[in-house]
Amino acid sequence: MTALDVVTAADGVHLATGQDANWILLTDGDGVTLVDTGYPRYVGAVLESLRRIGRRPEDVRAILLTHAHIDHIGGAAHFASTYGTPVLTSDTEARHARREYLEQTPPSVLLSHVATRGMIPWSLRIVRAGALQRGAVGDADGFDAVTGVDPDGPLDLPGSPTPIASPGHTSGHTAYLLRDTGVLISGDALVTAHALSRDVGPQLLPPMFAHDAPAEFAVLDVFADLAVDTLLPGHGPMHRGEIGAAVARAQDLRDA
Numbered sequence: 001m002t003a004l005d006v007v008t009a010a011d012g013v014h015l016a017t018g019q020d021a022n023w024i025l026l027t028d029g030d031g032v033t034l035v036d037t038g039y040p041r042y043v044g045a046v047l048e049s050l051r052r053i054g055r056r057p058e059d060v061r062a063i064l065l066t067h068a069h070i071d072h073i074g075g076a077a078h079f080a081s082t083y084g085t086p087v088l089t090s091d092t093e094a095r096h097a098r099r100e101y102l103e104q105t106p107p108s109v110l111l112s113h114v115a116t117r118g119m120i121p122w123s124l125r126i127v128r129a130g131a132l133q134r135g136a137v138g139d140a141d142g143f144d145a146v147t148g149v150d151p152d153g154p155l156d157l158p159g160s161p162t163p164i165a166s167p168g169h170t171s172g173h174t175a176y177l178l179r180d181t182g183v184l185i186s187g188d189a190l191v192t193a194h195a196l197s198r199d200v201g202p203q204l205l206p207p208m209f210a211h212d213a214p215a216e217f218a219v220l221d222v223f224a225d226l227a228v229d230t231l232l233p234g235h236g237p238m239h240r241g242e243i244g245a246a247v248a249r250a251q252d253l254r255d256a
């Protein structure tokens with residue numbers, strides 16, 4: 001099982017950190033909303049994270065996806081097929097999750113960056129974690145498990161997350177705002193660390209991972225206008241602090 005750390009960001013808001021990807025657990029009573037699910041072979045760690053917060057996999061009311069990359073969608077098919085858990089994301093990203101199209105950095109592009117510090121050990125780790133699996137949700141079982149959410153939110157799910165369209169990293173990438181606690185679940189639109197980055201703190205992922213890097217950059221201005229002081233990213237630790245400063249830091253790093 002991957003390394004696992006679970007920290008509580010606010011009442012009913014928990015960030016789970018696997019070795020190379022995060023997921024978030026939102027609780028309300030017995031119910032849980034699971035935001036993202038790590039790599040395919042992180043399923044054991046996702047189940048363990050539920051146990052640590054005193055919940056069972058049957059308590060998961062829905063899985064929300066920030067986007068359908070394999071390091072975020074990896075456990076979704078397991079929950080959908082084992083427990084019938086609905087899997088939700090934006091309409092566009094739902095098509096991505098069904099693998100009607102794929103916007104994932106191909107291995108050939110990763111290989112062209114083989115000299116990047118950390119690339120080889122990271123690549124070996126993610127392959128072991130299931131990175132080369134297709135990751136589609138729904139098709140193998142013949143049911144349409146992934147559907148689009150109401151983009152206006154807040155959603156009637158534990159944590160009452162409000163979807164924030166944040167296209168760029170992928171076309172349908174969606175962040176989730178928790179208005180009551182000032183938390184932004186930013187997915188890969190704004191992260192705080194990555195195995196291929198030397199830097200810890202708010203930042204964009206390396207441009208090779210973006211489907212549309214200018215759009216990804218523009219989304220930072222959307223985030224800057226949100227009433228947020230806690231960032232729970234798809235990669236890296238929780239960040240506390242004024243969102244405007246976090247965004248400015250990420251913009252400065254990309255400009256540099």
Ligand SMILES: [Zn+2]
Binds near residue numbers: 072188234
């Ligand atoms: Zn990711």
